[in-house]
Amino acid sequence: MSLGAGERPWRLFVALDLPPGVRAALAAAGAAADPDVWRPVAPDSLHLTLAFLGSRPPADVEAIARVLEAQAGTPAPRLALGDALLLPPRRARVLTVALEDSGGALGELQAGVSSGLEAAGVYTPERRPYRAHITVARVRPHAQPPRAAEAHLERLAFSAGRLTLYRSQLHPKGSRYSPLRAVSLAG
Template sequence: MIRAFLGLALPEAVRSALALQQALLPLPRRVAPETLHLTLVFLGEQPDAALEAAHDAFATLRVAAFPLSLQGLGLFGGARPRAAWAGVAPSGPLIGLQATAERAAHLAGIRLEHRRFVPHVTLGRFPPPDFAATARLERAVAEGFAFSAGPWMVQDMVLWRSHLGPRGARHDELARYPFAPGPRPGQVGAEMGPD
């Protein structure tokens, strides 16, 4: 069985900006900067044959490159936070890509947990901290509300194998799926004429 997910790799400049945010937040435990990514579809533990079928399905998808930016910080877990994240600026192409990739996984026979797609990059995962530590973390996240990084052109998606360990997850790239060239930033919709 292989624990795997489909996601987007981040450019070095974006990972550096995220690593700086990690240093500014009082996180009990940080995600290693080299493993920062945006998950599109978490496949879970899959046998080789199912993963091969998903790979074949992902390889048939035709996607155009698109610009993407990160925006804002937040916490998952409510009053007992268990993860800190950087948000993603609204992106129709990203939402469309995720839905298409999820559908491809289903058609390949992968049974997925049903969860609403909330695009984000996880900065830290941890057991819920005590009240004082939670208050410090919430204050730091609120102070970082104006965080942004990008835009950059998303030019491919990656199928990763995930190895869980005591110091966090390690990811190995299994396959990369390049996108067709898209419009350069500033040219989105430039080819459209008047109504």
Template sequence: MGQHAHFFYALEVPGEVKEVFKSQIEHLQEELPFKTWVHPQDLHITLAFLGNAPDDKMEAASERIEAAMKLQTSFELKIDHLGIFGRSEAPRIFWAGLKDSQDLKEVRQDVFSACLDAGFTLEKRPFSPHITIARKWVGEAPFYSAVLGAVNPFKNEEISFQAGRVVLYKTHLGKSPKYEPIKQLPLAPGV
């Protein structure tokens, strides 16, 4: 049985930041036993997960997002902490977190609203901006949140970057990197 392609909109993480993350991920892999680590080219900030999406709905959403992004200017984001989703002793997601950003919240709201207006049914959980680094804890000992402070590469130096594009990605399960950029929707240049 064939796999259906899944699609999502995300804020692009620039290439130079992915390179910095690559060395951070290599260091973290030595310290933390997670089943899978995200390929550096797949790093992103998810704004809206569409799932198996029909072309007409994706086109309608992209047109709305493109118009909305022309009214948003690029903005700075800062990565400054690590966190987890799932059970504290065996997390399912290990991620890098961002400093609170009103600009990011507005861009996410524009993308989310455009997808709803195009007819998509989206997840209702509150927006928790993050960059997934690894999935599924497989350590013999339980994971403890205290370890996040000990291995946090951002505690002495934040990573900053300009958020400049929303990208529509297609997922290719079983490949690495597994996210293919389908459409790039730029924000207006910053002042």
């Protein structure tokens, strides 16, 4: 799809929203990380990305929204916070918390969203397997990231019941995310 005159592409991604208690625990983990190395992610920016679409024409929002609406009957995945995880593993840029998806519902939801977006012509799935994680801090410029991750988190269990299409706008103090469309999952 081509852009109209003066129309700029939007950075878009699809994510699951997190319950307030889970956001608070994750924000605390990010804030507890070494401040000389890590810049914590703002609590209202914490989310679980299912598909990063990159730069897309604003006109694609309707097609993406239809893919999300098709997931409305899908059961909300039951998840739990896991261990701290540095990504990428060799030269970390982010401190994350892995998620446990014991029933496999998150993997099925992510695959359904991914294939629906691909069929709509708005997404090319990544070749590597999906790794469920939530970024809680980003490495500061010129900081040397550690080789091991530490985060002391309670293994909170939760249900992620809302699927949202976000627009990401880059700013010097961190990206700002604006919800464009949201769909509630079943249960």
